[in-house]
Amino acid sequence: MKHFIFGLLASFICIAANAQENPMRGQIFTNENDTIYGMLDFRTNAINANKCTFKADNSTEYKVYKPNEIAGFRFIDNGKYYVSRHFVGRHACFAEYIVKGKLSLYRVEEDLKKTFYFEDENGSVLPYPEDVAFPFDSSYDNAERLEAMVSSSEAALLDLDPGHMSEENMIRLAEDYNNEKCNAACITYEYDKASDKKDKSVSVFAGVGKGWWNVSDKDYEVDNSNIFIIGASLDIDYRRMMRNMLMQYSLIYTHQNADGRDDLKLNTVSLGFGPMFRFGKDTHSSMFTLRAGWMPTAIWEDYTYLKEKHHWNDNPTPSDLIPTEDRKFTADFFDFYAGFGAEFPIGKLSLLMNIDYRSYYTFQVHCITGTIGMRF
Numbered sequence: 001m002k003h004f005i006f007g008l009l010a011s012f013i014c015i016a017a018n019a020q021e022n023p024m025r026g027q028i029f030t031n032e033n034d035t036i037y038g039m040l041d042f043r044t045n046a047i048n049a050n051k052c053t054f055k056a057d058n059s060t061e062y063k064v065y066k067p068n069e070i071a072g073f074r075f076i077d078n079g080k081y082y083v084s085r086h087f088v089g090r091h092a093c094f095a096e097y098i099v100k101g102k103l104s105l106y107r108v109e110e111d112l113k114k115t116f117y118f119e120d121e122n123g124s125v126l127p128y129p130e131d132v133a134f135p136f137d138s139s140y141d142n143a144e145r146l147e148a149m150v151s152s153s154e155a156a157l158l159d160l161d162p163g164h165m166s167e168e169n170m171i172r173l174a175e176d177y178n179n180e181k182c183n184a185a186c187i188t189y190e191y192d193k194a195s196d197k198k199d200k201s202v203s204v205f206a207g208v209g210k211g212w213w214n215v216s217d218k219d220y221e222v223d224n225s226n227i228f229i230i231g232a233s234l235d236i237d238y239r240r241m242m243r244n245m246l247m248q249y250s251l252i253y254t255h256q257n258a259d260g261r262d263d264l265k266l267n268t269v270s271l272g273f274g275p276m277f278r279f280g281k282d283t284h285s286s287m288f289t290l291r292a293g294w295m296p297t298a299i300w301e302d303y304t305y306l307k308e309k310h311h312w313n314d315n316p317t318p319s320d321l322i323p324t325e326d327r328k329f330t331a332d333f334f335d336f337y338a339g340f341g342a343e344f345p346i347g348k349l350s351l352l353m354n355i356d357y358r359s360y361y362t363f364q365v366h367c368i369t370g371t372i373g374m375r376f
Contacts, residue, residue, distance in 0.1 A: 022239045024078075028054050029071040040075055044240045045109035045196070048082055049093045067092035078195035087117055087125060098171060100189035101178040103150065105170060107191075116170050120149055130167055153177045199237040205352060206230040207373020211256050225256040225266070227369055235276065248276040248291060256367075265302040266365075270295050270358075272337060286345070289354075292338035297360055301328040334361035343375065350375040 026040030041053035041062065052065040052073045065073075072083035072094065082094040085106065095106040095117065106117040114130045126145055143162035150156035155176035161169055171191070178187050211225045231252035238245045250272035258264040274293015280286060339356030352375055358367045 022243055023055075025076045026054070026074055027076065028052065028065065028073040029083075031069075031071050033071070040073060042075060042240055045096060045107070046111070047240075048080075048096070049108050049110060052082070052094060067094050075195075079189075079192055080195050081189055085117075087127065089127070090115075096191075097189050098191040099174040099178070099187065101174070101184075101187040102181050103156075103174050103177045105174040107167075114167065116167070118146060118149060118170075118174070124149070128165060128170065130165070130170075150177050153180045155180045201235050202232065203235070203375050204230075204232045205373055205375040207352060207354070207371040209369055209371030209373075211367055211369040225258050227257075227371060228255045229253070229369075229371055229373065233272075238275070242275075244277045244279055246276045246278065247274075248293070249273055254369075267300040267302065268297050268360075270297040270335070270337075274337070278343075280343075287343045288340070289343060290340045293336065295335040295337045295358065297332045297335045299330045299332060299360060299365075301330070330360075332360050335359055 022042045023039040024042040025037075027035050027037050028040075029035055036054075036056050038054055038056040038059070039062075043053075050067070052070065053062050054065060054073065055062045067084045068086070070084060072081070074081045081097040081100075083097060083106075084092065085095040086092040087095070087108075090108075093108050093110075095108050097104070098107050098116070099105040102121050104119040106119070108115050108117070116128045116130060118126045118128060126142055126149055128142055128146060143160075143165075147157065147160055150160075150173065153176065156173050159169060159173035159176055175184075175187075175190075178184055207229045209227045209229070211227045229252060231250055233248055233250040235246045235248050238247050250270075252268075252270045252272060254266075254268045254270070256266040256268075258266075272293055272295045274291060276289060276291035279288045279290075335358065337356055337358050339354055341352060341354030341356075344351040344353075352371070352373045354372075355368070355370050358369070359365075360367070
């Protein structure tokens with residue numbers, strides 16, 4: 001069992017170390033104003049702000065470009081557009097165009113913090129972090145400067161909210177300014193919110209199989225069991241963070257019946273949270289999966305034992321003992337799971353074959369299960 005765990009951990013380490021491209025069709029713009037087409041690595045906004053990983057159509061390898069080495073890059077499928085800039089007070093970066101027009105708006109994301117930059121037609125640039133607590137932040141007085149920058153537009157002035165300028169506020173302000181000043185004819189690019197949405201999918205699955213498990217209490221040690229599993233999962237695409245990765249949230253009910261023993265049954269309801277990696281050419285082909293995560297669990301142990309009919313009998317005979325059913329409940333919050341498997345599409349369904357390890361810490365149960373089932 002230890003070898004199984006170490007093998008899965010080693011696999012995750014290898015994935016993290018070798019995570020590379022999330023390819024998407026795109027183009028780069030050189031400092032000489034040339035446009036080169038190829039494949040861009042579609043990563044998070046924070047990663048894209050610091051580097052561009054690109055493979056030209058006539059090349060076999062990806063090349064990493066830093067800000068100032070190229071003028072910018074753009075994804076063709078979703079339109080996300082980055083340009084090389086060196087704003088005052090920060091290092092060179094690839095700033096994402098949110099609105100390009102008479103009044104332009106850029107976004108730079110770093111360490112989960114978003115900073116926006118307004119640029120007017122004269123080239124004046126004004127930084128504005130999202131949701132600045134103005135006027136309580138004494139180091140920040142750009143609310144008045146932003147008001148002066150858009151003072152010629154009544155519509156934009158109405159969008160000003162110095163105490164709470166969210167991303168939506170700033171986009172609306174830039175749009176209204178351009179609409180009023182040039183009837184939107186000067187807007188040559190506009191950010192599509194859908195380009196940053198994470199793909200999500202919900203599925204229901206069920207399966208049967210065999211389990212090999214033990215309990216620390218030797219009175220209840222079991223070598224194997226029959227298993228029934230049913231559950232549902234929410235899978236969220238995180239391939240921009242790491243190649244092939246999804247974040248999986250699951251709710252699973254498992255029933256284990258000790259093989260050859262009718263006196264011991266184990267029922268669990270588990271919440272699962274952790275990364276899952278899917279390897280395959282696309283969602284319509286066979287895929288190999290690898291997963292691990294945290295798994296708080298509620299456990300019901302149903303067991304039968306022989307109980308004396310009379311407590312006063314010091315030397316009970318078999319006839320004095322009767323089978324008695326009992327149930328033990330345990331809630332575990334320090335459980336975890338790890339596993340691998342394969343998915344084989346069959347029309348709109350998928351055949352699942354999985355091997356999983358589960359550790360129920362409080363109950364001191366260790367279990368390896370092999371299941372076959374369907375995802376709906």
